[in-house]
Amino acid sequence: MATQTINKDAISNLSFVLNKPGDVTFEERPKPTISDPNDVLVAVNYTGICGSDVHYWVHGAIGHFVVKDPMVLGHESAGTVVEVGPAVKNLKVGDRVALEPGYPCRRCNFCRAGKYNLCADMVFAATPPYHGTLTGLWAAPADFCYKLPDNVSLQEGALIEPLAVAVHIVKQAQIQPGQSVVVMGAGPVGLLCAAVAKSYGATKVVSVDIVQSKLDFAKSFSSTHAYVSQRVSPEENAQAIKELADLPIGADVVIDASGAEPSIQTSIHVVRMGGTYVQGGMGKNDITFPIMAMCLKEVTARGSFRYGAGDYELAVELVRTGRVDVKKLITGIVSFKQAEEAFQKVKTGEAIKILIAGPNEKV
Numbered sequence: 001m002a003t004q005t006i007n008k009d010a011i012s013n014l015s016f017v018l019n020k021p022g023d024v025t026f027e028e029r030p031k032p033t034i035s036d037p038n039d040v041l042v043a044v045n046y047t048g049i050c051g052s053d054v055h056y057w058v059h060g061a062i063g064h065f066v067v068k069d070p071m072v073l074g075h076e077s078a079g080t081v082v083e084v085g086p087a088v089k090n091l092k093v094g095d096r097v098a099l100e101p102g103y104p105c106r107r108c109n110f111c112r113a114g115k116y117n118l119c120a121d122m123v124f125a126a127t128p129p130y131h132g133t134l135t136g137l138w139a140a141p142a143d144f145c146y147k148l149p150d151n152v153s154l155q156e157g158a159l160i161e162p163l164a165v166a167v168h169i170v171k172q173a174q175i176q177p178g179q180s181v182v183v184m185g186a187g188p189v190g191l192l193c194a195a196v197a198k199s200y201g202a203t204k205v206v207s208v209d210i211v212q213s214k215l216d217f218a219k220s221f222s223s224t225h226a227y228v229s230q231r232v233s234p235e236e237n238a239q240a241i242k243e244l245a246d247l248p249i250g251a252d253v254v255i256d257a258s259g260a261e262p263s264i265q266t267s268i269h270v271v272r273m274g275g276t277y278v279q280g281g282m283g284k285n286d287i288t289f290p291i292m293a294m295c296l297k298e299v300t301a302r303g304s305f306r307y308g309a310g311d312y313e314l315a316v317e318l319v320r321t322g323r324v325d326v327k328k329l330i331t332g333i334v335s336f337k338q339a340e341e342a343f344q345k346v347k348t349g350e351a352i353k354i355l356i357a358g359p360n361e362k363v
């Protein structure tokens, strides 16, 4: 099959580049091309801002990932296919897709086992040294681009990435119908974890945060209960959560989507004997952790990192079927040239999700 193209030359590849902490510029970068017959070229329509983008913008590093050279930010994107490689079977020009932004080696044991998020050779957008998706054109393997159903918008498509993070966390938690779930943190990831937990059949979903307005939103979104964490001991906060949600023996599952030390400590005290705890939040590298409570309760503790086989497909399906209404998380949409202002709003906590329109998109 011959390579199809549309109007690619008319598309700008203006990109939002982080030069060093606090220093961002717009730059017309060379257009990517299809280098593998299985690749597609996508015009990026919308990109959400993740906490990690903000972290790189402010600090220039996350753990051992350090921005040493200028790097294009962004990895939560949806776009429109403008060119397909000759071997691509699943997509055609004009298809609207959610972009999965990490490309594993496909050959190591983790990749072969479907746990490709653990691949040591992962090439992940906007994780140094790799450029991100706040750009005009993006080249990607076609099987990491997920066609959006007709009833799912491109704006919703940009929310598939954080939703896939939540899907992976909830899968790690192995939630069963009728179970109780406490979610620490009511930022985008925590909110989406609560919604996915509910769609997995959890009947009590308690959101915990330190900000009342976030919890008000959580209640309107999908949580059955909300608790404002107090400046008391983790044991006292855990007891108050149990009383609030009528969970005398504790919650079946606790998910941390905050990364905050007090919240992680409270989690272990609020989970029931034999319950499950999943670490989704990324905070300090090391914290004080209540190992005795974990040991005596025989807690099953798991980590969760990005997403793996089937997670993007399920995220798209949850949106298609209306089980998770990601539209409600979109606080606003700004033009590409307003990207820095949007970053500022996310940093100050003024917005849940702001989408940045692609450089070729009219707002």
Ligand SMILES: NC(=O)c1ccc[n+]([C@@H]2O[C@H](COP(=O)([O-])OP(=O)(O)OC[C@H]3O[C@@H](n4cnc5c(N)ncnc54)[C@H](O)[C@@H]3O)[C@@H](O)[C@H]2O)c1
Binding pocket: 050, 051, 052, 165, 184, 185, 186, 187, 188, 189, 190, 208, 209, 210, 211, 214, 229, 257, 258, 259, 260, 261, 262, 263, 279, 280, 281, 282, 283, 304, 305, 306, 307
């Ligand atoms: N595991 C992964 O693959 C993965 C992927 C994306 C994001 N993350 C991480 O998930 C976390 C959530 O992401 P987000 O985008 O929602 O971030 P966010 O910063 O918007 O949300 C974190 C929330 O935690 C709340 N919080 C802070 N201290 C708290 C405490 N003591 N108790 C309860 N809540 C508290 C904050 O008020 C905020 O609402 C972050 O740590 C992020 O780095 C992990």
Ligand SMILES: OC[C@H](O)C(O)[C@@H](O)CO
Binding pocket: 050, 052, 062, 124, 126, 127, 161, 162, 165, 306
């Ligand atoms: O959603 C994916 C995450 O934001 C990334 O893994 C980032 O936190 C580290 O590269």
